[in-house]
Amino acid sequence: MTVETLTSYDQALTRYEPVLGMETHVELGTASKMFCGCPTTFGAPPNTQVCPVCLGLPGSLPVANAMAIESTIRIGLALNCSIASWCRFARKNYFYPDMPKNYQISQYDEPLCSDGYLDVEVGGETIRIEIERVHLEEDTGKSTHMGGAGRIQGADYSLVDYNRAGIPLVEIVTKPITGTGALVPEVARAYATELREVMRSLGVSDVRMEEGSMRCDVNLSLMPRGSSTWGTRTETKNVNSLRSVERAVRSEVERQAGVLDAGGRIVQETRHFHEETGTTTPGRSKEEAQDYRYFPEPDLLPIAPDPAWIEELRATLPELPSTRRRRLQAEWSLSDLDMAAMHNIGAIPLVEQTVAAGAPAADARKWWMGELARRANESGVALSDLAITPGQVARVGALVAEGALNDKLARQVIEGVLAGEGDPDAVVAARGLKIVSDEGALSAIVDQVIAENADAAEKVRNGKVAAAGALVGAVMKASRGQADAGRARALILEKLGAS
Amino acid sequence: MSAITRDEVAHLARLSRLALTEDELDHFAAQLGVILESVARVSEVAADDIPPSSHALPLTNVFRPDERQPSLTPDQALAGAPAPEENRFRVPRILEEE
Numbered sequence: 001m002t003v004e005t006l007t008s009y010d011q012a013l014t015r016y017e018p019v020l021g022m023e024t025h026v027e028l029g030t031a032s033k034m035f036c037g038c039p040t041t042f043g044a045p046p047n048t049q050v051c052p053v054c055l056g057l058p059g060s061l062p063v064a065n066a067m068a069i070e071s072t073i074r075i076g077l078a079l080n081c082s083i084a085s086w087c088r089f090a091r092k093n094y095f096y097p098d099m100p101k102n103y104q105i106s107q108y109d110e111p112l113c114s115d116g117y118l119d120v121e122v123g124g125e126t127i128r129i130e131i132e133r134v135h136l137e138e139d140t141g142k143s144t145h146m147g148g149a150g151r152i153q154g155a156d157y158s159l160v161d162y163n164r165a166g167i168p169l170v171e172i173v174t175k176p177i178t179g180t181g182a183l184v185p186e187v188a189r190a191y192a193t194e195l196r197e198v199m200r201s202l203g204v205s206d207v208r209m210e211e212g213s214m215r216c217d218v219n220l221s222l223m224p225r226g227s228s229t230w231g232t233r234t235e236t237k238n239v240n241s242l243r244s245v246e247r248a249v250r251s252e253v254e255r256q257a258g259v260l261d262a263g264g265r266i267v268q269e270t271r272h273f274h275e276e277t278g279t280t281t282p283g284r285s286k287e288e289a290q291d292y293r294y295f296p297e298p299d300l301l302p303i304a305p306d307p308a309w310i311e312e313l314r315a316t317l318p319e320l321p322s323t324r325r326r327r328l329q330a331e332w333s334l335s336d337l338d339m340a341a342m343h344n345i346g347a348i349p350l351v352e353q354t355v356a357a358g359a360p361a362a363d364a365r366k367w368w369m370g371e372l373a374r375r376a377n378e379s380g381v382a383l384s385d386l387a388i389t390p391g392q393v394a395r396v397g398a399l400v401a402e403g404a405l406n407d408k409l410a411r412q413v414i415e416g417v418l419a420g421e422g423d424p425d426a427v428v429a430a431r432g433l434k435i436v437s438d439e440g441a442l443s444a445i446v447d448q449v450i451a452e453n454a455d456a457a458e459k460v461r462n463g464k465v466a467a468a469g470a471l472v473g474a475v476m477k478a479s480r481g482q483a484d485a486g487r488a489r490a491l492i493l494e495k496l497g498a499s
Numbered sequence: 500m501s502a503i504t505r506d507e508v509a510h511l512a513r514l515s516r517l518a519l520t521e522d523e524l525d526h527f528a529a530q531l532g533v534i535l536e537s538v539a540r541v542s543e544v545a546a547d548d549i550p551p552s553s554h555a556l557p558l559t560n561v562f563r564p565d566e567r568q569p570s571l572t573p574d575q576a577l578a579g580a581p582a583p584e585e586n587r588f589r590v591p592r593i594l595e596e597e
Binding site for chain 2: 039049065066069095155300
């Protein structure tokens with residue numbers, strides 16, 4: 001194997017213009033499979049969700065799942081596509097054991113939806129990603145390779161579980177995306193992110209990349225600057241997180257530029273992305289050029305969606321994520337930058353739910369973007385995976401607003417909730433985190449602090465009110481943060497005759 | 500001349516993972532040629548106003564509701580498998596050694 005020299009990303013972009021294409025597979029969240037009534041539950045024991053149809057046994061006949069057709073049309077409509085008035089399924093023939101039939105039912109030159117677009121935001125700008133097609137097919141089985149370090153290369157044999165075979169799978173293909181320049185990794189990620197949100201808002205899939213219910217293939221080629229002839233592209237398969245989408249694009253830019261700079265030529269091939277190294281390696285290689293011998297699926301009748309049905313489905317479309325973000329931004333009076341920051345870490349739905357639970361938008365945003373974002377970051381989890389609900393965050397905010405907590409105590413309450421100590425009120429009770437509002441107790445602490453800090457106290461008496469800060473700090477410390485700082489300050493000034 | 504060339508038959512055999520001898524290639528090319536020629540005769544009678552059709556039934560939109568039906572048990576599913584292992588289908592090495 002030859003060792004490839006990489007060209008640094010910035011260098012690469014001075015000489016080449018990247019051309020990106022994205023193919024995204026989304027498993028639909030239907031109750032049953034695409035062409036049979038088998039369940040679609042993720043993680044079921046091997047071959048417990050299979051029947052003669054999805055095992056491709058002789059004499060079995062597929063019948064299309066109405067919900068899958070509806071979901072695909074709704075996806076097409078949400079992506080501004082035209083819906084075919086008539087189209088067919090096609091057989092994609094290939095010899096590989098992940099499909100027991102030796103073919104996959106897919107769509108070929110007659111996709112259900114075509115020619116749409118999705119607008120994504122990158123660095124404050126809106127970029128329109130054109131959609132080539134959205135088609136419906138069936139997912140394949142899962143192979144486990146035995147021997148040879150678990151990889152297909154060098155394996156002794158493989159074991160196949162067909163639970164996943166036949167789950168409805170929607171493939172969304174973009175047109176080539178050009179003119180992004182150095183932003184190409186961010187554009188790829190922003191597209192995958194936005195697409196995932198659209199799917200979520202439609203409720204057609206759980207779009208869990210880590211479980212494979214959304215998978216991205218990244219096509220990339222480089223074109224020398226000033227040229228108008230596209231280069232040879234590679235296809236990096238099954239990139240399984242949003243961050244990996246961005247890294248895979250970046251890594252392919254560096255690798256391809258390195259090959260081209262060394263006078264080499266890009267091989268059109270499938271590549272695999274590796275999480276650990278952030279690089280890609282060639283996939284199934286040396287195989288003959290694919291020849292799938294597509295032909296219309298004889299076992300399934302054509303689909304001819306009635307225009308009235310399409311309009312009915314259009315009426316079921318929810319407010320789409322980009323529209324929703326614009327509305328919320330106006331409602332919350334936030335800048336583009338603030339909104340983008342919230343969007344990037346997935347805080348928008350959480351803030352929205354916290355507001356719905358009664359918190360003012362500014363408070364909700366403060367907690368999610370501040371303390372909670374910090375904690376999520378520290379423990380390396382998504383904001384939405386923190387063990388605190390929007391309702392609990394709203395309650396913490398309310399306790400602060402009532403004066404029962406200050407920010408410092410509120411952070412301890414959040415810590416308690418995250419540690420599984422119960423609701424905010426339970427944590428406050430269990431940890432004894434109420435602000436000391438008992439005047440007698442506070443007064444005693446203030447007297448003690450004044451006695452212990454004679455110098456500072458003297459300065460305040462002499463009119464240097466700024467010196468009171470140190471005394472307030474000492475009161476907060478003595479009360480373990482449970483004093484109301486404003487009240488403590490007033491009391492100090494009063495006792496020292498400076499108010 | 501046959502409707503299918505010997506090379507095309509060899510290509511299809513390779514795609515289907517069938518090992519055909521030289522003699523078999525000649526034999527099947529001739530046979531497949533006869534079949535293709537017979538089918539091609541249909542196009543001689545097809546009038547211009549008849550669009551090509553892929554299905555015999557004049558039906559569209561035949562769907563089933565999204566409802567679950569009982570699946571097979573793993574034992575039933577694997578009953579015809581020559582070498583089940585851990586309730587999975589065991590298949591020979593997929594990629595040849597390079």
